[in-house]
Amino acid sequence: MNPIIRKYRDSTGYVFHIINLTFLLSLWTACTIILFVHKPAEISKSMVTVLPNRTTFRNVKLKQDAVGIQLNGAINTYLTNHRVRTSNFSAVGVRLEWRDRGMNRSLLRTGMWMVYMYMDKKKYLQVQRVFQFSISGWHHERSLIQRSLQTDRNLENSSYDWVFAQTVISFESMSKHPVGLLLTVDNTPLDPGMSVVYAAILIVGLYAMIIWDFSDRTLCTLLITALSLALLAVLGSRPDLETIVSWVDWETMMILLGNMIMTSCMADTGLFDYLAVVAYRISKGHAWLLIALLGVLVSMASTFVDNATVVLLFCPPVIRLCEAMGLRTTLVLIIVAIYANIGGSITPIGGPPNTIIMTNKMVESAGMNFVRFSFLMLPTALICLASTFGLIYWTMGKKIYVLDDNQVELAAKRRENIRPSFDIQLRIAELRRQPRSRVLPPAEGYFTILATLEASNWVRKKMLLVQSFLALGFAVFCFILQSIPWAIPGASLGWISMLAAFLLLILIDQKNLAKVMARVDWGTLMLLASLFVLTAVVDALGLIHWIGLMVVSLIVRVDESYQTMVGMLLILWLSSLLSAFIHNAAVAPIMVKLCTDMVVHDEVQIRLLPLIWATSMGTSYGANGTLLGSLANEFVAVVGRAHGYKITFRGFFVVGFRIMLFTVVVCSIFLIIAHSIFAWH
Structure with a gap:
């Protein structure tokens, strides 16, 4: 690179660093002064x-x-x-x-x-x-x-x-x-006039800080949440610590923590690396068949394990496969994130949005449970999984083989360090002697790549794998039983997840829990907790109520017999568009509150469950729109960056937004058919 250009980039980066630091310090100073000066409101x-x-x-x-x-x-x-x-x-x-x-x-x-x-x-x-x-x-x-x-x-x-x-x-x-x-x-309730404007500024500010990469996403969210509490203090309604803690949905936090503990233990078994090698073996080295199999594996795993954790565990072997086969790694990683979001939509434990929705007290009292939720979400997920692959193959059939300069350079460096051992050469010869299928002949370089991958990717701890499946099976069995009112009436999704994690820790007889707990993504839990608090502040400022009034004003214009249909479609598209550009874990509590407000409005006649159904679809499929849509998208970018591949906002948007629009259209058609023809509601 030209020294002048390098010097210019270094100086520009230094200036932006100073601007970012000054802005963050100013934000911190303002929050500190306000929260020190104003006492909690007297209630x-x-x-x-x-x-x-x-x-x-x-x-x-x-x-x-x-x-x-x-x-x-x-x-x-x-x-x-x-x-x-x-x-x-x-x-x-x-x-x-x-x-x-x-x-x-x-x-x-x-x-x-x-x-x-x-x-x-x-x-x-x-x-x-x-x-x-x-x-x-x-x-x-x-x-x-x-x-x-x-x-x-x-x-x-x-x-x-x-x-x-x-x-x-x-x-x-x-x-x-x-x-x-x-x-x-x-004695000092908030003025609903300007409060709505303040709430909108908070949401836009959070989005701007994340999109312009002022700092880590979790830190940005925490700062905006602190600013929102400072805003309430200025308006005379600063909550006390007990109230702030009550805003956090601890049921959701328990589910995620239990899943993280179980998956962190399963990661030691090498199961996910082995499954990637099995997918390559079945595909015979053909790229698009391999991508389809990886999509099936990722979506199935995301059904019963948090999709962000699944992505975190699957991405490293996927990157190794792409490098070995000469596939565009960033594009394949984006596809993996998309399938994780779709697969995670099926069950309440597949992703944070569904968990937040299912643990809402009004949703539970309306009759929604694990089995019913999965039954409602499964048909659209299967349709979207199949049709999304067709859309990706149709639009990007040849782009998957087009490598950028960065990947060519990285692949060349890593090939220099690979020297096939004698055992690998023996395995290559053994694979070549095996009978070949005429229906699906192996691709070029298939035997060498398969032997190299098999040498380093296998199930390392079989007993730990059995113990992990026992704990996961206990969780799934209890989730199903929890749907039967008289079976385990005292159980909740959060306690089931935590008890399954306790069972696994007992079975593995871990003497030092610090190693297990160190692999829990505490940053993600902090992010979700801050989003819960921010959502409660936005609700207190009246933004959710204002959005609800706008939606109701549209619904009341149609005949009462069509209000449920119109309400579902409005909620579906609103939640999907918001999830694409904000974060589906932040959108989910906002939309649930909006749905419950609409149900109790005296001008519309809509039941809660149809709106919740639309919200689940919108937050799950809307997350595919941009890089900011979900934790799974973020983890894909993090793992890719750690291996030298940068997934940009624009790169994800070009691939994901059209898929998001396509799947939401599919969901709209399905909701219309299910409601008007089969009368599912």
Whole structure:
């Protein structure tokens, strides 16, 4: 390279490094100062007991014209959120009022919020609402009283009462039994106007930091999450540490941690290297048949193991195969990531988005379980796996053999260090003596490559492999049993995954767990935890609610009989496009919250499970759109970079985005057929 050009690139890189460092330090400084100065918001909690046919009052300090009220108890959330008017259920009418000093007369009050109750007191659910007074109405009412003083002296006391009025929350009983509620009052609820803009800026900021590679993706996400908490602090609603921890979906974290422990142990067996060699042996060295077999292996493994971990374990042998066969390594790695995302869509444990969706309490209560989820997702996955291979072969049939200068140079250096041993030469001769198939003759160089790969890729620890399959089989068996309500009612996906990991650790009799735990990808777990917190902040700022209103405004324009269909298609395309450009693990909790908000909206008549079905497809197949779509895509880029192959954003986009559009169209057609013809919902 020209020394002048090299010097220019070095100086430019140094300048960008200084800019990145200055920006990150500025962001850190702002978060530090704000979080040090602002205390957590004061949120008062108290128990309220409402006696039959009585009204109970709770004083509230009004700092602005709005108050956030959260109630916990044996609450029928469906009837309450749908604002249903019925007399068949016990209820409590809640409203915000200004009352005179003697609490005898209501001077100004909001509309009544009907909170319906279950008779089963063991239930413990939560609802919330923001009440807002109209300041203009307050001034109008006061001016009327003062004007009336000129004609009626009896109103003098009324005016006096108005000046000393107090703000209260009234609970009016409409039940024959006492009702107990846990009341949480937020005196400074967020303004839904600018908060939506702030939330959008946070999402765009995160995307910009990742796309321009300011720093590690996990660090960028943590900084943006800290900035979001600082923003809440500035707006007067900084949460305490207990609230922040409660925002993390620990069920999802347990599933991923259990899977990571099991797969880290399985990696020592050499199983994935051996499977890659078996695929090469079956393909007889033919490139596209090998790619098809690798796609099948990766997608099958991603069904029962986290797809990001599968990619991490499969990519090294795939790179060795590509180098030996002269295939374009970056392109094959992208194809592996695409198949991992499709295969991971089948089960709730195949990827973080499905895990997040399945562990949502409302989704579980709606009747979704492991078997039902897999049954719904399997048909589209099989169709997309087959059709995606056809699309890739049609568009990139010859490009797979076109190597860039970087790969040619790397392959030449590695071939210089390879000297076939005597055992490998004997194996080559043995392979040549074996009878050959006339249907599929071996490709050029097949025997040499196969003998070389067999020499270094085999199952090294067979007993560990058996133990790993026992633990994995226990997990899968319990996942299926968990779908039967009466079989193991106390089991959850997270505990099953962790107990399977414990079983494997007991079987292998590992004296030093530090080695096993060191191979767990803690950075990924930190990334997901920060995304959960960021999603909760975005929800608190009102962005999800605003998106839901936009979607509802489109749905209400169609006939009620078509609302479910339109809702599914809107959710499918919205979640897929967001997953392509943000991160499907971040999009999944946002879309689940959006779906639950839409279901309880009183202007649409849509069930939850069809929307969840569309969300699962959208987040899984939308991840194929760009390099930022999923953890599997990121791990492919990381492993490729470690071996000298750089997968760029543009390179992945050219291949993946068209496949994403194609598979989402397939999912749209399937949803239309399943809903309108077979009435799956």
